[in-house]
Amino acid sequence: MCLRVAISRPSGVAWSSGRTRAPVECGRRAMKRLPFVVLSLLGLAMGSEVQAEPQRPNVVLIITDDQGHGDLGCHGNPIIKTPHLDRLAGQSVRLKQFYVSPVCAPTRASLLTGRYNYRTRVVDTYLGRALMDPEEKTLAELLGASGYRTGIFGKWHLGDNFPLRAMDQGFQESLVLKGGGLGQPSDLPEGSSYFDPLLLHNGQPVRRKGYCSDVFTEAALEFIRQAGDRPFFTYLAYNAPHDPLEVPDSYVEPYRRLQMKPADFPQPGRGFAVNFDPTATARTYGMITNIDDNVGRLLDELDRLKVAERTLVIFLTDNGPQRPRYNSGMRGLKGTVYEGGIRVPCFIRCPLLGLKTRDFDRPAAHIDLVPTILSACSVPLPAEIKIDGQNLLPVLRGEQDSLPGRTLFFQWHRGDAPQPLRACAARSGAWKLVQPVPPGSMPPRFELYNLEQDPFEQRNLADERPDVAARLREELAGWFKDVSSTRGFDPPRIKVGTGAENPTLLTRQDWRGPRAGWGPRGLGHWELEFTEGSYEVVAIFDGPPPDRARLEIVDKVVELPVPREANRIVLGPVALPSGPGRLTCTLQRGQDTAGPKYVEVRRLP
Incomplete structure (x- = not known):
């Protein structure tokens, strides 16, 4: 009788140097080469075959x-x-x-x-x-x-x-x-x-x-x-x-x-x-x-x-x-x-x-x-x-x-929430349905291509194969309903005042609102979740200093004049309970308003 250790690996693939493994020869000499702890843990009987755990890449x-x-x-x-x-x-x-x-x-x-x-x-x-x-x-x-x-x-x-x-x-x-x-x-x-x-x-x-x-x-x-x-x-x-x-x-x-x-x-x-x-x-x-x-x-x-x-x-x-x-x-x-x-x-x-x-x-x-x-x-x-x-x-x-049959879906356009059947596509086998028009004043325009025959999407077959176009359009609508129902499109909240990040630096990358943008006149808000405590908020800006700064945080409002030559202003402290809240910081220059470049939110000791 003999003991064999079988290693599972793809055929024809060489193991890297230093990691070569092979079936162990029969007899006492081979058994001596196996560590005793392996034998005791596996509880091997003579003649059994053991599969070693495959090497993970x-x-x-x-x-x-x-x-x-x-x-x-x-x-x-x-x-x-x-x-x-x-x-x-x-x-x-x-x-x-x-x-x-x-x-x-x-x-x-x-x-x-x-x-x-x-x-x-x-x-x-x-x-x-x-x-x-x-x-x-x-x-x-x-x-x-x-x-x-x-x-x-x-x-x-x-x-x-x-x-x-x-x-x-x-x-x-x-x-x-x-x-x-x-x-x-x-x-x-x-x-x-x-x-x-x-x-x-x-x-x-x-x-x-x-x-x-x-x-x-x-x-x-x-x-x-x-x-x-x-x-x-x-x-x-x-x-x-x-x-x-x-x-x-x-x-x-x-x-x-x-x-x-x-x-x-x-x-x-x-x-x-x-x-x-x-x-x-x-x-x-x-x-x-x-x-x-x-x-x-x-x-x-x-x-x-x-x-x-x-x-x-x-x-x-x-x-x-x-x-x-x-x-x-x-x-x-x-x-x-x-x-x-x-x-x-x-x-x-x-x-x-x-x-x-x-x-x-x-x-x-x-x-x-x-x-x-x-x-x-x-x-x-x-x-x-x-x-x-x-x-x-x-x-x-x-x-x-082959893979099981399926349809792949793609969509993107600007906006806080996507709209169904806008700037989207579906790929199923050789067929691809494209609706390239984003939300706005233009009506949707559905185009159908056979990518096996037309990989450069030059011949629209939507009128010739309305059955395929209708099927893929229905699949797109069903997919959008499905993925939209998972979590919705409201943003997750940034958590502030925690031990994991304090202070928290907020940027224009993550603010929202109808005036939110990256230009100098942008103004937005951040959706946050606070830990109970006292907070200090620093508005940081560049360019000519504003006349006044106004902070709206949860249900509190703080407004202060901005000193000349300043590039930041401290607003607070403000006592806040635990829970969700919105933060907006508005800088006023004459009749114009805009947001700061950064807002730093710090929970005080």
Whole structure:
């Protein structure tokens, strides 16, 4: 009789060095090699066969910001230089029809929850519409609970204050910018540049030397180096190539010298000659080449650490390009539900999982990555969590030929709450229904395309196939009713006066109201939840000082004159009970009113 230990692994996949396992030979010599504690714990009988727990992969999830499908050399762009991403694509399963949301915060909500963003309260990118409900369970929370080290480096864009921050939502290590990107009103005071950025490290302000994409990459590499024997989840979320197009000139100059024009690019499908800006394109390509260099650094480090084979690397982008440039001939840009706005690159590599280099040509989406990653990591989804995505792993590994039939849905437009059948699309098999018109004075316009025959959305078949158009329109309406009923669209409240964050810095990123905006005349309010206590509120402003400042907080009003030459004023103290409340701060200059640049809310000892 003999004892065999069987290790389950995909056939034809080499284990990484130092981790090789094989069936143990029969006889006494083999038994001596097995630790006694293993035998005693397993209670093995001679001749039994034991399945060892499969090795769990590390996870590196890379996402870029406003990089389109055509912004890669491997996607037919003859100008841009992306050798490392091209190499990754050549080693990966390439999802040829991979979809995201038309803009960034909705994509990130779906990417990290496996749920349509409307279920999470995230409906837009700013003005309090990009705050994810803290009750949502993120991929980081699920992996962390299963023993993974979790870290985020870059752009979170789902809430800047407690309990909505990345560090509150499962990321044990975080180095993040605020809001939707650097150079926006969400920036910390004294921090608005891609160079030497002022960031938040585990909730504390820190200025890091260097260019932002380099900084985030180095932090991610250090996190990976410190992993030890624990599996890690690294979320590397670049804010490039999002505007403003700040990048070292050494990356821009090679593209600037080319004096690019549309005729330099392939011309399939839709052209992009109208409004093509060679200067902006040169800066964008420079930012992407910098990202490519950083991805190369990361891939090389995985090789050096001898963890590349057992690391699941996923690369994608968050939406289409932000302005006209080569986009693989697809129609539309960021912010639209045409293919050019929502179809993006997605590469998945992991030798440990038996993923072979090939094209996967069936529709998939951001909502599918949570169940796929959880399956790859042998982490069960808790029964109480309902997701919209499908586990792609069986088809990616070739264990299944196809996915269960389904329709994918996409929608985005500005506003505090979405409206049904506005700026939306549905993809089912070869068919795609598009209604591109946002709310306003224009009536809806439904268009139907067969993407197998017409991938560039040039021939509207709505009149020829009204049956298909009607079916997909009905599905869209049903989907909207379903996702709208999950939580509604009121924003989650920022909690102030807690031990987790005090003081709380509020920015124009998260205020709301009919006058809320990023311009100098903007005026809005914040929806908060207070801990009982005495509070001091500081209004911070720039430009000429106002004449007076008025604070409305819950049911209290404080109004004071503003000293000349001041750039801030302290309002309070104000005693408040526990519970929800609204805060509005109004600055008056003559007959004009506006809001401050920042409001700091501090609960006093």
